[in-house]
């Protein structure tokens with residue numbers, strides 16, 4: 001039996017990369033329909049880069065500092081295309097993307113965001129959910145469009161908010177669900 005070629009995914013990170021590692025863990029299953037061919041970052045110090053390299057995943061990093069947004073994104077785009085990337089998974093990539101970059105990857109770029117979108121786009125999602133007195137928070141995976149943290153929601157998981165929650169305790173509870181949800185949604189998308 002010949003197996004289908006796997007979808008070639010790049011994961012873009014800016015920090016510790018725990019979602020990237022969850023995607024990589026799932027990709028280690030021979031039945032996984034995607035493979036991670038590159039982990040790229042706008043921060044050469046991002047901890048996730050070393051974690052990816054330790055698993056034998058190719059990494060690339062370039063600081064965006066001192067560069068115009070479109071100029072930096074064109075560099076990233078060229079690197080992804082050189083690696084034969086077909087899909088992008090943003091995983092804690094804390095950089096607003098240029099419209100040129102987004103339109104070049106339309107329908108093939110996913111993002112994970114720690115709120116029940118359309119609630120709490122942007123930063124400090126957990127603090128804002130707690131401050132609002134919400135009884136439930138969660139995580140969303142969505143397709144990336146030109147508007148920040150917008151675009152069609154592909155899947156969400158709700159997580160309860162308890163009265164004694166802090167942003168950190170809530171973030172930890174949501175993160176567990178992030179790690180479960182993202183590999184599942186990515187696998188579904190690349191096999192549609």
Ligand code: GAR
Pocket residue numbers: 013014015016017018019020048091092093112113114122149175178
């Ligand atoms: C995750 O919680 C992710 O949902 C969030 O950043 C964290 C990155 O953690 N993303 C955003 O807030 C995007 N707007 P990780 O580096 O351990 O995956």
